[in-house]
Amino acid sequence: DIQMTQSPSSLSASVGDRVTITCRASQGISSYLNWYQQKQGKAPKLLISAASSLQSGVPSRFSGSGSGTDFTLTISSLQPDDFATYYCQQSYSSPLTFGGGTKVEI
Amino acid sequence: EVQLVESGGGLVQPGGSLRLSCAASGFTFTHYWMSWVRQAPGKGLEWVASIKEDGSETYYVDSVKGRFTISRDNGRNSLSLQMNSLRDEDTAMYFCARGGATGGRYAYWGQGTLVTVSS
Numbered sequence: 001d002i003q004m005t006q007s008p009s010s011l012s013a014s015v016g017d018r019v020t021i022t023c024r025a026s027q028g029i030s031s032y033l034n035w036y037q038q039k040q041g042k043a044p045k046l047l048i049s050a051a052s053s054l055q056s057g058v059p060s061r062f063s064g065s066g067s068g069t070d071f072t073l074t075i076s077s078l079q080p081d082d083f084a085t086y087y088c089q090q091s092y093s094s095p096l097t098f099g100g101g102t103k104v105e106i
Numbered sequence: 107e108v109q110l111v112e113s114g115g116g117l118v119q120p121g122g123s124l125r126l127s128c129a130a131s132g133f134t135f136t137h138y139w140m141s142w143v144r145q146a147p148g149k150g151l152e153w154v155a156s157i158k159e160d161g162s163e164t165y166y167v168d169s170v171k172g173r174f175t176i177s178r179d180n181g182r183n184s185l186s187l188q189m190n191s192l193r194d195e196d197t198a199m200y201f202c203a204r205g206g207a208t209g210g211r212y213a214y215w216g217q218g219t220l221v222t223v224s225s
Contacts, residue, residue, distance in 0.1 A: 034211045036151075043201055043215035044151065055213075087151055091210055094165050096141075098151040 002026050002090050006099035013104060019075040021102045023088035028068045032092035035064055035073045038101075039084045047086075048073065078104070108132040108214045110202045115219030122192050122223070128185040128202030128216055135183040136160070141206035142176060142187050144198035145218075152198075155187065156206030165206075169195075192223045 003026035013019050023033065031051040036044040046055050048064040051071060061076045075082055083106055088099040114126040126142070141156040155166045155176040164176050175188040185202055199220050203212040 032209060036212070038151075043217055044212070045215070046211055046213050049211040049213075089151075089212070091208055093208055094156070095167055096153050096156075096206065096208070098153065101150045 001095055002029060002093060002097055004088055004090055004097050004099035006086075006088055006102050008102060009100060010103040010105060012106065013078050014106070015078055015080060017078045019078050019082075019104060021073040021086055021088075021104075023066075023071040023073070023099050025069045025071075025090055025092075029090045029092035031067045032090055033064075033066065033071045034089045034091060035062075036087045036089065037082075037084045038087065044087065075104075108204070110204065110214055110216035112200065112202050112216045112219035115200065115221045117222045117224065118192055119225050120193060120223055123188070123190045124192065124221060126187040126189065126200055126202075126219055126221070130183045130185065130202075130204070133204070133214075135178075136180045138204050139206040139210065140176075140178060140185045141203045141212065142185075143201045143203050143212065143215075144196075144221075145201070146195075146198040149198075153206075154200070157185070158207075189221070192221075194223050197221060197223045 005024045033051045035048040038044040052064045085101045085103045109131045111129045142154040157176045173191045199218040201218045202216040204214040205212040
């Protein structure tokens with residue numbers, strides 16, 4: 001199975017900060033990497049697919065990059081609505097594994 | 107509007123069984139893989155099982171193989187998860203999600219249904 005490792009596991013930031021979350025795959029997964037946002041008590045929401053493709057309706061302050069084993073989710077200017085937990089997920093091979101999550105706190 | 111609505115969760119004793127259902131609407135159900143993803147209290151997301159569009163292929167995480175069965179009724183636009191021999195560690199919120207094929211993504215999720223395994 002492909003292991004997905006996110007860092008950091010949590011971070012504290014302020015409104016307006018630039019935030020970067022990294023995700024590393026245990027083997028190369030090309031660009032088969034998705035990012036999700038989950039708010040407390042809610043279902044996850046797909047933000048970015050195929051490493052860098054922003055989903056419709058997702059604010060442009062979110063961006064994704066990377067290929068192979070190393071990936072990044074960047075929030076260019078953190079907004080109050082962005083405080084949540086973020087997960088990466090590989091879709092290169094089954095099982096479609098998730099990273100452990102990064103909690104973004106105030 | 108895509109909607110996925112789970113039901114069937116509840117409290118069950120270890121060794122017991124439970125059947126989860128997911129009613130899908132707002133998209134052509136037969137065009138998509140479907141999956142179950144769970145989240146234990148305070149923990150991260152864990153893929154549980156996926157089923158191909160026509161039901162001909164199914165996949166499971168190792169920890170549920172032989173105990174859980176994913177199925178779908180394309181005539182009723184519904185997805186199910188039959189869970190047998192439940193263990194404490196199966197306690198989680200179970201989400202129905204559209205997608206699951208390699209190369210794809212979980213584009214839509216239900217609100218989840220809570221399964222608690224406890225004596």
